[in-house]
Amino acid sequence: LLAREVAEEFSTPERPRFVAGSIGPGTKLPSLGQISFDALRQTYREQALGLMDGGADVLLIETCQDLLQTKAAIVGVSEAFLERGWRLPLMVQVTIETSGTMLLGTEIGAALTAVEAYEQVLSFGMNCATGPEPMTEHIAYLSRNCSRFISVQPNAGLPQVREGQTHYPLGPQELARALKMFVEEFGVNLVGGCCGTRPEHLQAVVEAIGFRPPRRRNPEWVPSVSSLYLSVPLRQDPPPLIVGERANANGSRRFRELLLADDYDGLVGIARSQEREGAHVLDVCVAYVGRDEVKDMEATIRRFATQVTLPLMIDSTEPPAIEAALKWLGGKSIINSINLEEGEERMQRILALARRYGAAVVALTIDEQGMAKTAQRKFAIAQRIYQLATEKYGIKPWDLLFDPLTFTLGSGDEEFRRAGIETLEALRLIKENLPHAHTLLGVSNISFGLKPAARVVLNSVFLHYAIEYGLDAAIVNAERILPLYRIEEPARELARQLIFDERRPGFDPLVEFMALFEEAKAPAPRRPREELPLEERLKRHIIDGEKEGLIPTLEEALQRYEPLRIINEFLLEGMKVVGDLFASGEMQLPFVLQSAEVMKAAVAYLERFMEKA
Known part of the structure; x- marks a missing residue:
């Protein structure tokens, strides 16, 4: 009320004054379990109501140190808007420490992805912790990527202690020059000062900037998801986005055994191993007969939220389990999944959770008649969900990932012999006709019932063609996907013929494909690396992305060649x-990255010998 009175006293038609209601971070971090999401949300709701009643013109959630706290504040403020029946402009500012991240290790990109999931947020930016110089890199990132207005309130430099007193070294003119540069070069829309800034600092800022318009920006906004730590684009270049499938109580025996034993450290280990194997996102499913899914979900996700760096896909059809997970996730997650099996009712509940917690959603091509089998039916259901989600329930099209649900080719059932081509054609129809939507597929379903060696080959070949038809994301075990060049031609061609149902009189690709793997007999293996000449072994380590045995091979090579010659x-x-x-197109990105890591390790090892030389 006092601020309202002062603002009105100094306000003029030419220079109106406004009151920003400040909503700070508090002292407890929900990501670390120091306070629950709901307790924090309720506190922010009450604070927002008081600020609205007191006459604030805008609400500013600032000095955020934990993304989950930020989301609790946004949800609490949104509840206050709903309760009052009107809303105010909402600003959000995070604090980036001298380490270059938020207090818990969040990169600016991860924070932006999480906050931009909320359409009610007018502006996003930074305040506190440092002076303007350390903020420059992060402001430049926001200038290139942020679709909202940008705000910045630095401290007057990094605080120093002089004669027992806190001192901020940055003078008024220095702050003014820095903020003017932010406006002119990076298109920052709102500027101000935080700790250590005094009236003379802000006077200098106003005199330097005046009514100067910010530089016009053309941000390159990329639909993404995020964890507490980092942001991951939904559309990888090249595709696909790899969703690790082994954190699943129904699909992984090892994960199920660890869950039944309440071995959460072991569950985290499975998640981390998928990070190392090249996954971009992790699917997490804890539903198992006889277990309390809500309890298991909360116990698992609260650990994954801080101990796993990748974004998570919450795999459940039960709204209570989904919400239990989302209350622990500060980043922008994915809900897996919605469908129309029971009409709109369950879908409506899950989409409400997606909006409340800022999540993307997997949509399955199932309706009241069951799972769609033909491309046209798959597309028709996807189109219906797309229209309902975007037009009726307020979901953005880029937050929808459509899964056209392939059936197995391994059963030989005539009804499913075209499962591969029908799924591929459905992918094409979805990508061509549903603007901005993404596609996803549980790739390994195509090979269910076949022998393990056959499944690896069929899954790998199917993934290759799915990408050609428009697949954006694949739920796979990255460790069991082969680049095409690693698959011998007979198996590769038979897999292709099986997928496209190229049967003809006297020839059935399924029969031939299964015969190729009788008695677990795989296609003829390549010559073992240890039997190759030294020079070829060096190359194979790189091509295969294989670190095992690398150092002994390098040691042997050093007996014959100089280090630089080995490298070059x-x-x-x-x-x-x-x-x-x-x-x-015969090697996917995760395998390229593995090869790069082996190259990096080899060069690091050889460098010590170059120095001696």
Whole structure:
């Protein structure tokens, strides 16, 4: 009320004054379990109601140190808006420490992805912790990527202690020059000062900037998801976004055994192993007969939220279990899944959770008649969900990932012999006709019932063609997907013929494909690495992305060649092969990254010998 009175006293038609109601971070971090999401949300709701009743013109959630606290504040403020029946402009500012991240390790990109999931947020920016100089890199990132207005309130430099007193070294003119640069170069819309700034600082800022318009920005906004730590684009270049499938009580025996034993450290270990294998997102399913899914979900996700760096996909059809998970996730997650099996009722409940907690959603092509089998039916259901979600329930189209649900080709059932091509055609129809929507597929379903070696081949070939038809994301075990060049031609071609149902009189690709793997007999393996000449072994380590045995091979090579020659003639030749395979589509990005890691390790090892030389 006092601020309202002062603002009105100094306000003029030419220079109106406004009151920003400040909503700070508090002293407890929900991501660390120091306070519950609901307790924090309720506190912010009450504070927002008081500020609205007191006459604030805008609400400013600021100095945020924990993304989950930020989301609790946004949800609490949104509840206050709903309760009053009107709303105010809402600003959000996070605090980036001298480490370059928020207090818990959140990158600016992860924070932006989480906050932009809420359409009620007018502006996003930074305040406190440092002076303007350390903020520059992060403000530049927001300038390139943020679709909202940008705000910044630095401290007057980094605080120092002089004669027992806190001192801020940045003078008024220095602050003014820095903020003017932010406006002119990065298009910052709102500027001000935080700790250590005094009236003379802000006077200098006003005199330097005046009514100067911010530089016009053309941000490159990319639909993404995020964890507490980092942001991941939904559309990878090249595709697909890899969703790790092994944190699933129904699909992974090891995960189920650890869950039944309440071995949560073991569950975290499975999640981390998928990070190392190249997954971008982790699917998490704890539903198991006889267990309390809500309790298991909360116990698992509260650990994954801080101990796993990747964004999570919450795999459940039960709204209470989904919400229990989302209350622990500060980033922008994915809900798996919605469908129309029971009409709109359950879908409506889950989409309400997606909006409340800022999540994307997987949509399955199931309706009241069951799982769609043909491409046209799959597309028709996807189109219906798309229209309902975007037009009736307020979900953005880029937050929908459609899964056209392939059936297995391994049963030989005539009803499903075209399952592969029908799924591929459905992917094409969805991508061509549902603007901005994404596609996802549980790839391994195509091979269910086949022998393990056959499944690896069929899954790998199916994934290759699914990407060509428009697949954005794949739920797979990345460790069991092979680049096409690693699959011998007979198996590769039979898998293709099976997927496209190229039967003809006297030839059935399923029969031939299964015969190829009788008695677990895989296609003829390549010559073992240890039998190859030394020079070829060096290249194979790089091409195969295999660190095992790398150091002994390098030690042997050092007996014959100088370190630089090993790098330039053999290792780089391996990377050239990797580049060629990648360009031709025969090696996917995760395998390229594995090869790069092996190259990095090899060079690091050889460098010590170059120094001695």
